[in-house]
Amino acid sequence: MRVTVLGSAREVGRSAFLVATDKVKVLLDYGILLGHRNEPPLFPMHVKPKDIDGVVLTHAHLDHSGCIPSLFLSREIPVHATQPTMELAKVLLLDMIKISGFYLPFEYMEVMGMIDSARTHYYREEFDVGDLRITLHNAGHIVGSAFIVVEHDGRRMLYTGDINARGSRILESADLDVGSIDLLITESTYAMEDHQPREEAERLLVEFANEVVERGGVLFVPAFSVERAQEIACVLRAYNFKYKVAIDGMAIKANEIMLRHPRFLRDAEFFSDVMKWLRWIRGWGERKRMIREPCVVISPAGMLVGGNALFYMENLADDKRNGIAMVSYQGEGTPGRKLLEQGVAVIDGKPRRVSAEVRRFDFSGHSGRRELFSMIRGIRGSPRVWTVHGDDDTCTRFAEEIMGMGLQAYAPLAGESVDV
Numbered sequence: 001m002r003v004t005v006l007g008s009a010r011e012v013g014r015s016a017f018l019v020a021t022d023k024v025k026v027l028l029d030y031g032i033l034l035g036h037r038n039e040p041p042l043f044p045m046h047v048k049p050k051d052i053d054g055v056v057l058t059h060a061h062l063d064h065s066g067c068i069p070s071l072f073l074s075r076e077i078p079v080h081a082t083q084p085t086m087e088l089a090k091v092l093l094l095d096m097i098k099i100s101g102f103y104l105p106f107e108y109m110e111v112m113g114m115i116d117s118a119r120t121h122y123y124r125e126e127f128d129v130g131d132l133r134i135t136l137h138n139a140g141h142i143v144g145s146a147f148i149v150v151e152h153d154g155r156r157m158l159y160t161g162d163i164n165a166r167g168s169r170i171l172e173s174a175d176l177d178v179g180s181i182d183l184l185i186t187e188s189t190y191a192m193e194d195h196q197p198r199e200e201a202e203r204l205l206v207e208f209a210n211e212v213v214e215r216g217g218v219l220f221v222p223a224f225s226v227e228r229a230q231e232i233a234c235v236l237r238a239y240n241f242k243y244k245v246a247i248d249g250m251a252i253k254a255n256e257i258m259l260r261h262p263r264f265l266r267d268a269e270f271f272s273d274v275m276k277w278l279r280w281i282r283g284w285g286e287r288k289r290m291i292r293e294p295c296v297v298i299s300p301a302g303m304l305v306g307g308n309a310l311f312y313m314e315n316l317a318d319d320k321r322n323g324i325a326m327v328s329y330q331g332e333g334t335p336g337r338k339l340l341e342q343g344v345a346v347i348d349g350k351p352r353r354v355s356a357e358v359r360r361f362d363f364s365g366h367s368g369r370r371e372l373f374s375m376i377r378g379i380r381g382s383p384r385v386w387t388v389h390g391d392d393d394t395c396t397r398f399a400e401e402i403m404g405m406g407l408q409a410y411a412p413l414a415g416e417s418v419d420v
């Protein structure tokens with residue numbers, strides 16, 4: 001089989017890979033790269049939908065799913081994923097259409113065509129697309145996330161998508177018992193840094209939450225709507241946090257999807273208890289009332305790009321009793337990055353110095369450096385390794401270090417191919 005890079009080559013975003021044999025062509029992810037500073041999104045290299053026999057989606061995030069509906073302008077193509085992934089992708093894609101101020105190569109009908117073409121699978125359930133045998137394994141990144149193993153004619157490749165070998169309060173760690181591999185395509189997002197120990201991040205967050213509420217303030221936690229928002233709630237509950245905690249925005253839709261799929265959760269009973277304990281904010285009246293007294297509010301957007309985060313920033317930023325806990329990745333050029341680096345928020349179109357106390361906590365859903373190298377050492381065989389889904393310097397340096405382990409490794413460019 002021939003594997004071609006269509007996106008995420010020395011960049012974080014628009015993940016897309018084409019796997020081709022003499023009989024079939026299958027896409028592994030087909031995402032977008034969301035723009036910053038009012039820039040339009042970027043798309044992966046183009047493929048002709050008529051040539052594609054199937055798509056396998058690792059997870060719902062738009063940098064992996066965001067361009068798939070463009071394949072449905074003229075025909076239906078099977079899209080293989082877990083059930084939670086398809087439900088979450090529908091929410092995220094329709095929201096992108098709703099808020100996008102830029103041209104997208106698809107509309108509502110194409111998204112629904114993608115959802116209607118879903119072929120859903122559970123972990124370790126083998127299925128065939130032509131002469132390719134494919135298996136999804138738990139990736140531990142968000143609910144329903146998977147990494148992909150593809151086998152053809154006795155040769156096997158593994159594409160990690162986004163992977164988390166540490167697990168979380170909500171999810172089991174990645175299932176890395178995969179046998180011998182000939183080609184490994186691995187994400188490199190945090191290949192040059194280790195994460196803060198999760199227990200330390202949890203303890204410090206809970207301490208900060210108590211400090212803010214006990215001095216009469218409101219703690220605002222801008223968090224990604226899928227998994228991160230829910231994990232923060234689970235952490236507070238696990239530490240017996242005794243004050244009010246509310247969740248808002250698209251995170252509520254994610255809550256509902258996750259509750260429908262207990263099989264994909266580490267502890268479904270605990271998660272259900274947390275969801276009952278939380279206050280779900282469903283309108284502007286509740287939103288305004290909630291912040292009149294000390295509490296914790298968890299709401300998208302994680303990078304402060306739109307969403308109800310703008311309301312909370314506008315109403316909480318000027319009071320030094322309040323706090324802002326940054327628990328999500330902050331992309332370059334985003335309002336969240338500006339807040340962390342400069343202590344400034346853009347409110348009503350104008351930069352404003354933030355008086356609320358701002359702290360950052362590392363709750364990444366990606367494997368760090370230590371986990372990535374452990375994964376590579378644990379894979380049987382002597383796989384060729386491609387490093388992707390990281391910035392140029394990170395992918396290149398990661399590949400060089402892997403070569404020091406005695407393996408062939410390379411940070412490919414978009415359009416490059418390898419035969420497996």
